[in-house]
Amino acid sequence: MRLRNEALRTGRLLAWFDDERRKNQGLIFLVSGADDIDRLGRIEAACEAALERFGRDRFEWHDVADQTDLSSVDPLFDPSGLTRVEAAEFIDLDEEELLTVLGAATDRMRRLEPQLFPRAGGAVGSPAQGIQLLARDTELGRVEDELEVGHSVQLLAPRRSGKSSLMLELERRLAPASLYLDVERPYTPKHLAAHAAKLALGRSPLAAMEDADRRGWQAVLDDVLVELSRRGPGWSVLLLDEPQALLESIARSPMGGPEPALDVLRDISACCSSHGVRMVVAGSVDLHEVVRRRWDIRRLPGLFGELVPFRLSPLDTSTTELRSVLVGSGLVLDVGDASWLQAHVDLSLPYPAMRFLDGLVGEVRRRGSLTHAELDTELERFLDDTDAFRDIERRAIARAEESRDVLGATRRVLNRLVNDDAGTMPLTELQAEFEALGGQSGEHLSWFEATFPVVRQGSAVYLSARMFRQWWERQAGW
Amino acid sequence: VEVAGDIGARIERLVQEHYPWGGDGFLPRPAGGAPECIAQLKAWIRHRVAPYGRAALTLIALVRPILDDLDQQVQQVSGRRWLARVDALAIVKEPQSVLEKMAREWKDEQGAPPIGFDSFTRDIRDLGRFRIVANFLSDVERITQALEMPYDQRTATTCSSTQRDLATEFALDGHSFEDSIEIDPAERKKGERCRKGIFLPRNGHAQLHVEVQVQTQLQESWDKKDHFLLYEPRRLGVPVSPQHEREMFAMSELLFVADLTFDRLRTAIQGDGGDGGVTA
Numbered sequence: 001m002r003l004r005n006e007a008l009r010t011g012r013l014l015a016w017f018d019d020e021r022r023k024n025q026g027l028i029f030l031v032s033g034a035d036d037i038d039r040l041g042r043i044e045a046a047c048e049a050a051l052e053r054f055g056r057d058r059f060e061w062h063d064v065a066d067q068t069d070l071s072s073v074d075p076l077f078d079p080s081g082l083t084r085v086e087a088a089e090f091i092d093l094d095e096e097e098l099l100t101v102l103g104a105a106t107d108r109m110r111r112l113e114p115q116l117f118p119r120a121g122g123a124v125g126s127p128a129q130g131i132q133l134l135a136r137d138t139e140l141g142r143v144e145d146e147l148e149v150g151h152s153v154q155l156l157a158p159r160r161s162g163k164s165s166l167m168l169e170l171e172r173r174l175a176p177a178s179l180y181l182d183v184e185r186p187y188t189p190k191h192l193a194a195h196a197a198k199l200a201l202g203r204s205p206l207a208a209m210e211d212a213d214r215r216g217w218q219a220v221l222d223d224v225l226v227e228l229s230r231r232g233p234g235w236s237v238l239l240l241d242e243p244q245a246l247l248e249s250i251a252r253s254p255m256g257g258p259e260p261a262l263d264v265l266r267d268i269s270a271c272c273s274s275h276g277v278r279m280v281v282a283g284s285v286d287l288h289e290v291v292r293r294r295w296d297i298r299r300l301p302g303l304f305g306e307l308v309p310f311r312l313s314p315l316d317t318s319t320t321e322l323r324s325v326l327v328g329s330g331l332v333l334d335v336g337d338a339s340w341l342q343a344h345v346d347l348s349l350p351y352p353a354m355r356f357l358d359g360l361v362g363e364v365r366r367r368g369s370l371t372h373a374e375l376d377t378e379l380e381r382f383l384d385d386t387d388a389f390r391d392i393e394r395r396a397i398a399r400a401e402e403s404r405d406v407l408g409a410t411r412r413v414l415n416r417l418v419n420d421d422a423g424t425m426p427l428t429e430l431q432a433e434f435e436a437l438g439g440q441s442g443e444h445l446s447w448f449e450a451t452f453p454v455v456r457q458g459s460a461v462y463l464s465a466r467m468f469r470q471w472w473e474r475q476a477g478w
Numbered sequence: 479v480e481v482a483g484d485i486g487a488r489i490e491r492l493v494q495e496h497y498p499w500g501g502d503g504f505l506p507r508p509a510g511g512a513p514e515c516i517a518q519l520k521a522w523i524r525h526r527v528a529p530y531g532r533a534a535l536t537l538i539a540l541v542r543p544i545l546d547d548l549d550q551q552v553q554q555v556s557g558r559r560w561l562a563r564v565d566a567l568a569i570v571k572e573p574q575s576v577l578e579k580m581a582r583e584w585k586d587e588q589g590a591p592p593i594g595f596d597s598f599t600r601d602i603r604d605l606g607r608f609r610i611v612a613n614f615l616s617d618v619e620r621i622t623q624a625l626e627m628p629y630d631q632r633t634a635t636t637c638s639s640t641q642r643d644l645a646t647e648f649a650l651d652g653h654s655f656e657d658s659i660e661i662d663p664a665e666r667k668k669g670e671r672c673r674k675g676i677f678l679p680r681n682g683h684a685q686l687h688v689e690v691q692v693q694t695q696l697q698e699s700w701d702k703k704d705h706f707l708l709y710e711p712r713r714l715g716v717p718v719s720p721q722h723e724r725e726m727f728a729m730s731e732l733l734f735v736a737d738l739t740f741d742r743l744r745t746a747i748q749g750d751g752g753d754g755g756v757t758a
Binding site (some may be wrong): 008009010011012030031032033035036037038040041063064066067069072073391433 | 533565678
């Protein structure tokens with residue numbers, strides 16, 4: 001693995017100009033020798049197929065003898081809008097994969113987006129936005145379809161799998177008639193309403209809190225939703241991230257209990273309903289199960305009782321997304337590197353994968369290139385030192401303090417999944433492990449599925465993240 | 479314009495009668511008349527010719543570092559001065575030019591065209607091409623020598639790594655460049671002056687020949703004017719005045735003298751320590 005050689009001078013340029021040729025984007029495929037003849041042919045065919053599919057308006061090809069003298073190609077071309085890649089970077093991708101990687105880039109050129117490929121350092125540690133939000137277009141579309149027909153939606157996925165990023169992208173797409181509220185922090189309903197008023201109405205949080213004291217938090221939230229419904233010509237949407245944290249916060253309060261918690265949900269729902277605002281709630285645990293297990297309540301009130309469940313699949317683990325990230329990060333694969341990556345790195349848990357790749361960029365920059373043995377060493381070092389899985393570990397330790405038996409069952413299940421070649425086990429056997437704990441077995445199972453990157457598929461459950469699997473192995477199963 | 483129509487009519491006949499419509503690897507005959515046939519055929523030719531452009535581009539990528547090396551050597555000897563540029567603006571022959579060339583070569587319209595649709599990529603040698611435009615006449619020689627050197631057994635061992643890379647990836651047809659600069663007056667048929675080499679990729683694409691011309695700015699300048707003033711009308715079948723032909727030919731000679739004088743001046747001003755001593 002090595003860094004892209006952006007100093008290569010010669011290449012084939014795909015350029016996009018706006019109507020007045022004042023703004024442009026360019027993607028140059030740099031070449032270094034005769035082996036690039038075929039590579040360029042495949043790249044051009046893929047780009048042409050993408051342009052055929054998405055529209056070729058204002059795209060043009062140029063041969064560039066010297067990329068330091070682009071004015072000789074077109075005096076109006078602004079090189080600051082140029083992305084440089086090597087034709088050699090795409091050698092092992094098949095036609096469909098090439099079309100996926102390059103098609104997305106041409107689409108971004110047309111929209112004059114400054115970045116054509118996602119990069120490893122682009123969203124490490126914060127919610128991924130825009131181009132950094134990987135492979136979620138289909139799911140975003142399906143959620144939007146549900147909202148379009150008037151439904152409210154509950155997004156379910158394990159932690160660190162990109163729910164918040166997806167919620168923020170939904171907010172962006174549906175702006176201005178959308179509002180995202182991160183409820184994971186220990187909120188009271190009053191805090192929630194004041195925070196919403198700050199974001200949607202520009203009020204100072206203190207003034208909003210005083211207002212909530214005077215008129216009640218429901219009235220403040222109502223103001224927010226009135227404003228939200230006024231913004232859009234059609235429907236508007238309130239996005240609540242991890243609302244179970246709000247319920248648990250209420251449950252733990254001195255006056256807490258099921259009724260106050262349900263009252264809060266009922267009031268939020270009533271506010272939304274009265275202004276035609278739809279809801280998207282996201283969590284690692286099903287809200288229905290939270291109230292059923294905690295308080296034995298069978299039905300959530302109002303819109304919360306009608307949430308359409310939408311389970312986020314693990315991020316696309318095919319090569320294309322990973323390859324897009326490598327292209328965006330300037331990493332070029334040598335022979336056999338693609339197989340190494342396929343075996344060791346995946347984006348199911350984007351955070352650790354992006355952290356690892358970001359570290360690789362620095363290492364390759366420092367050393368010039370990395371052999372397979374060096375890649376192995378880098379991965380081992382990362383898995384030993386990383387805090388990328390700390391969140392999972394912390395949750396597991398907290399649960400272990402409550403029950404050593406849960407930790408034991410967790411360890412047995414994970415060891416079994418890790419030791420299985422395909423990383424799978426029958427669902428019934430997973431359930432049996434937790435049922436054997438008796439008592440709150442359902443809750444423990446639910447916790448397990450929300451905490452670890454495991455996915456149900458038919459009658460089996462499988463470990464969706466290769467990096468987690470290796471990390472678990474390096475931890476020697478705790 | 480009427481005569482220009484002749485070449486158009488000849489292309490039309492060539493396409494209608496000699497393109498193997500429906501044959502293996504060829505287009506099915508489209509619905510509609512000759513304009514539709516020619517439009518589709520041009521797209522087909524463009525597709526067939528595109529790999530020659532890619533070969534030319536990768537050849538430029540290998541030639542550029544050699545020019546950079548020479549540039550550095552020249553600068554070390556005679557200070558900062560411009561050596562050469564690569565002109566890649568017309569890296570492949572346009573389909574219209576391909577058709578016109580085929581039609582022009584088809585002198586006996588009763589017989590089959592000498593350049594057929596199954597063989598034009600082999601028979602037309604400049605489908606992929608580019609120019610290296612140099613400052614002084616001696617620069618043309620210096621660049622040509624640098625590009626020929628790795629193909630000459632006597633000098634191959636003293637080549638730079640960039641020259642070896644070139645020879646590893648591309649063969650040079652005849653191991654040398656043709657010379658249309660230093661031609662005896664009795665043998666000179668046209669005013670075009672350049673060094674011309676045909677390069678062939680070694681990686682299984684030897685059919686993708688690329689023509690490389692090395693010439694001075696003045697020679698290129700003459701070529702661009704001749705192309706516009708005489709060559710274009712001639713290729714369209716418009717009669718060209720013999721007087722104009724003579725004058726254009728003379729201009730080539732005149733500019734050659736200018737090139738020689740500039741080179742002599744450079745040597746005189748820079749003396750023996752000038753960059754004329756630089757070797758590839």
